[in-house]
Amino acid sequence: AQTVTQSQPEMSVQEAETVTLSCTYDTSESDYYLFWYKQPPSRQMILVIRQEAYKQQNATENRFSVNFQKAAKSFSLKISDSQLGDAAMYFCAYIYDDMRFGAGTRLTVKP
Amino acid sequence: NAGVTQTPKFRVLKTGQSMTLLCAQDMNHEYMYWYRQDPGMGLRLIHYSVGEGTTAKGEVPDGYNVSRLKKQNFLLGLESAAPSQTSVYFCASSSGGHETQYFGPGTRLLVL
Numbered sequence: 110a111q112t113v114t115q116s117q118p119e120m121s122v123q124e125a126e127t128v129t130l131s132c133t134y135d136t137s138e139s140d141y142y143l144f145w146y147k148q149p150p151s152r153q154m155i156l157v158i159r160q161e162a163y164k165q166q167n168a169t170e171n172r173f174s175v176n177f178q179k180a181a182k183s184f185s186l187k188i189s190d191s192q193l194g195d196a197a198m199y200f201c202a203y204i205y206d207d208m209r210f211g212a213g214t215r216l217t218v219k220p
Numbered sequence: 221n222a223g224v225t226q227t228p229k230f231r232v233l234k235t236g237q238s239m240t241l242l243c244a245q246d247m248n249h250e251y252m253y254w255y256r257q258d259p260g261m262g263l264r265l266i267h268y269s270v271g272e273g274t275t276a277k278g279e280v281p282d283g284y285n286v287s288r289l290k291k292q293n294f295l296l297g298l299e300s301a302a303p304s305q306t307s308v309y310f311c312a313s314s315s316g317g318h319e320t321q322y323f324g325p326g327t328r329l330l331v332l
Contacts, residue, residue, distance in 0.1 A: 113262075142318045154263075154310065154323035200262055204318055207278055208253070210262035 111136045113203050115211035122191045123219050130186045130214050132201030141205040143184045149197040193218050224324035226311050232330045233301045241296040243311030251314045252294035256307040301331045
């Protein structure tokens with residue numbers, strides 16, 4: 110069964126600094142999709158970024174970018190110029206047949 | 221365009237009671253999903269549907285049933301609630317199996 114591991118239960122970053130959240134996954138498949146979702150205190154799940162495994166180029170969305178290392182089965186999220194509104198739980202997710210989520214990383218942004 | 225909506229937002233049940241959670245989407249999505257979120261465990265897939273009239277089991281289906289009689293609605297039923305089903309339940313929808321899933325606001329369920 111596919112598993113997704115987020116090894117950092119909590120992370121903190123100073124406002125305007127950069128932080129990287131880690132995610133690793135286990136799969137024997139070659140074509141799959143990876144996601145980072147953000148869950149603020151409102152509980153709403155919000156898509157941050159999406160990566161297709163067959164694409165070598167790392168996905169970027171404004172201040173958010175990923176470092177996708179397919180051979181290492183690693184999918185980390187980099188948040189640049191961190192803002193107070195970035196404070197949330199961040200979930201890494203993998204989908205092939207169905208979506209599997211990691212346990213999440215709680216990000217605190219210090220002013 | 222409301223996206224994905226869920227009713228109710230919060231519910232308290234006694235052990236053994238039954239209830240149905242309703243999910244509705246107005247994006248004409250084929251795929252719909254039900255997840256539960258427990259502390260420290262992320263989201264886990266309960267059941268999903270790839271189209272009207274179809275349902276399939278996810279990672280944790282026991283104790284739940286679902287129905288997709290209309291494309292826009294996906295119902296999650298608990299026939300005999302147990303304290304272990306205390307959780308936050310999320311519905312999601314997507315246009316395809318590998319496409320981005322859009323989530324509802326969640327339903328908090330407490331089973332006493």
